[in-house]
Amino acid sequence: MKEVIITKANGQKAVFEPYKVESTCVRAGATKEEARKILERIHPKLYPGITTREIYRLVLHFLSDGVNQAVKHRYRLKESIMRMGPAGFPFETFVGRVLEHYGYRVLSIGAKMQGHCVQHEVDLILESSQDDRKWLVECKYHNMPGRYTGLKESLYTHARFLDLSDMVDREMLACNTKVSDEVVTYAGCIKQRILSWRYPPQNGLERLVEDKNLYPATILGLSRREIEMFSRQRLMIAKDLLDVDINDFVRKTGISPKRILSLQKLVNQIIG
Incomplete structure (x- = not known):
């Protein structure tokens, strides 16, 4: 070729x-x-x-x-994650929902915490079910392709972790883009965990999603209004739509029963 x-x-x-x-x-x-x-x-x-x-x-x-057609939807995973932010679909909530399937409990989202020096608004506090360690997680979201998450984000995550070190045990930087080589080097030095697109190489965000069918609801080709309605119901993971009470979901979102049934059929195809 x-x-x-x-x-x-x-x-x-x-x-x-x-x-x-x-x-x-x-x-x-x-x-x-x-x-x-x-x-x-x-x-x-x-x-x-x-x-x-x-x-x-x-x-x-x-x-x-x-x-x-399910292949086409799965192929658009990265694009689907990038569709979250503009419509208020919180990336940090999605990250928390994904990590819940990998041995973590979400203790707080966007909580204000007083550190040694200043107060911080922390994206996520998680607890590991293996050893009960508490994790501070900073989430960096980009909605434009080609952006890298750089050293600055890794540095401020570590600075926040140090100021809150009496309350948390470990730190993580989670993002929906690739990270720079500097981030990998620095994070390895200070033992900061990185969860990003294609990193760690065999265990990046996309692999965590694919391995357990944790595709975001935005992968279903939702309209902007539908994304807003799903976000209000905190329905982040597409397969969670299979467990909703349809009549209740119709009442709360205004989305027609026919449309919900169609989306549920698509979910089954995607995760099948």
Whole structure:
């Protein structure tokens, strides 16, 4: 396959790596054969300087043609997480809900805590069910692709942790983007846990979501109003929609029963 130089979301140039498209499609549920066919179809449309956003749209276009539609929705995981913030879908609440499935209890969200020096508003306080240690979690959300979470966020998370060290035992920085190399180095030095997109390499945020079907409700292709209604009901995880009382949910959100049943069907396809 001919080498093509592409433009990443942050403006940097890079060599197009076909295996990334193929592996992402497979993780979303496509077969290896389907993933290879998609790669074969997008390759003739590549040109020097093509953006990763354009490649993403090409993949979505070809996923719409002959592939299980649930795969297309799962492929849009990163985009779905980025849809949270603008409509008031709190990223920190989503992170808490995900980590509840991995041995943590959420003790508080957005609580004000008095430190040695100043008062802090802390995104999350978690307790590990394994050792009862309390974790301070700072959540950094970006709604634009190509952004990295940098050293500044890691530094202020650690500073906050130090000021609250009488009340918490460990610290974590959680974000929906990739982190810089400086963050990885610094966090490793001070024993700060990082949970981000693709980091840790085999246990990043996307893997935690995929491994236990913890897809955000925004993956269902909701309208802005529907996202707002789901947020008000604190329904963050798509599969939680399967457990709602439909009549009660209709009354509280104004969303029609037909639409809710349709969304529940889609949820079953996505997590199936």
